[in-house]
Amino acid sequence: MQVKCEEGQAREEDAKSRLVALLDYCKEVAALSHKEAEPTLSLRTPSETSKDEGGHFVLHEGFLRRLQELKHSDGNPVVWLHSGDDSALGGAESGMWMRVRRPDGTEARKTPLGVQACEAYAALFSTHQEALREGRGAQLTVGVGFVRWRVSNDQVIDHPLVMMPADLTLDEQGAFVVRMADAAQATLWSFPGVPQAATALVALEKVAKECHLVGTSPPPPKSGRWGNLLFRAAHCLAADGVYVETAPKVTPKGGLHGAPEQTPRVYNGFVLWTRHEGG
Numbered sequence: 549m550q551v552k553c554e555e556g557q558a559r560e561e562d563a564k565s566r567l568v569a570l571l572d573y574c575k576e577v578a579a580l581s582h583k584e585a586e587p588t589l590s591l592r593t594p595s596e597t598s599k600d601e602g603g604h605f606v607l608h609e610g611f612l613r614r615l616q617e618l619k620h621s622d623g624n625p626v627v628w629l630h631s632g633d634d635s636a637l638g639g640a641e642s643g644m645w646m647r648v649r650r651p652d653g654t655e656a657r658k659t660p661l662g663v664q665a666c667e668a669y670a671a672l673f674s675t676h677q678e679a680l681r682e683g684r685g686a687q688l689t690v691g692v693g694f695v696r697w698r699v700s701n702d703q704v705i706d707h708p709l710v711m712m713p714a715d716l717t718l719d720e721q722g723a724f725v726v727r728m729a730d731a732a733q734a735t736l737w738s739f740p741g742v743p744q745a746a747t748a749l750v751a752l753e754k755v756a757k758e759c760h761l762v763g764t765s766p767p768p769p770k771s772g773r774w775g776n777l778l779f780r781a782a783h784c785l786a787a788d789g790v791y792v793e794t795a796p797k798v799t800p801k802g803g804l805h806g807a808p809e810q811t812p813r814v815y816n817g818f819v820l821w822t823r824h825e826g827g
Contacts, residue, residue: 589742590706591691591821605671608694609769609817610798612646615668618661621652626665630768645690645714645768646726646820648672664802672724675822676716686716687729691737691819692769693778694796696804697785697812699742704808708819709752709781710734710774712766726820734766748784755780769818782814792816 591606609629616625628647650669656662679686691708698704713729736752739745755777756762767773775793782791788811795817797805 604822606821608798608819609795611802615665618665620649626651643728647723649723688714688716689821690714690769692774694815694817696808698808698810709737734762751784752781778814778816785812
């Protein structure tokens with residue numbers, strides 16, 4: 549009886565921790581549109597900034613796909629990504645989006661891909677440890693539909709269209725697992741300080757609700773259900789907007805390749821980053 553009671557208390561404490569983390573996330577998202585907040589229109593990888601970002605990281609889909617070429621000794625890739633099939637996982641693994649392991653061979657770790665895989669693992673480790681020190685669950689942000697658009701010389705957008713919270717946990721095999729946060733809901737990015745996007749946001753909010761993508765439990769980042777919203781976004785943002793069915797290309801260091809153009813492009817890809825870097 550005492551063991552069951554202790555297990556019940558542990559589950560309750562875990563649920564409370566997840567709820568607190570989710571509430572903190574909601575507050576951060578709400579603050580993004582605050583008129584006094586400095587708008588952040590671009591996500592920057594550590595290689596693209598000279599600032600000391602601590603545990604900051606941005607992992608683009610193209611970078612993670614590249615790491616899938618690196619195999620573990622069991623023959624499986626060190627990075628596992630959800631295929632996009634909503635029924636691909638079930639039971640205990642339901643909601644898992646990504647799983648990252650360290651290369652387990654010394655030689656593999658010395659290769660260029662091995663070095664990058666270890667760096668990605670270390671970034672997740674740092675975020676996880678910081679959360680443990682603060683006595684909370686580790687949460688990240690997953691973005692879907694990457695918008696690249698040079699609105700003007702002073703406004704350049706490199707940011708996902710949709711944002712949703714995700715939990716980061718360490719499993720029994722030493723792999724970091726990213727899965728949808730409990731009671732998570734997707735939200736549209738507000739394009740802060742970009743009046744040219746105001747009309748588009750009204751239309752996209754309607755489409756997102758009709759497709760059951762916001763205000764409800766979101767599908768995996770690569771689900772085909774996102775395509776219609778992203779296609780509409782490209783055509784609502786500008787007369788020459790372009791929808792790209794793939795994720796944006798990345799540099800060898802993991803940053804985005806090239807600079808945004810005056811023509812807005814909406815890419816069907818995802819990105820994972822530390823929450824405080826969202827804007």
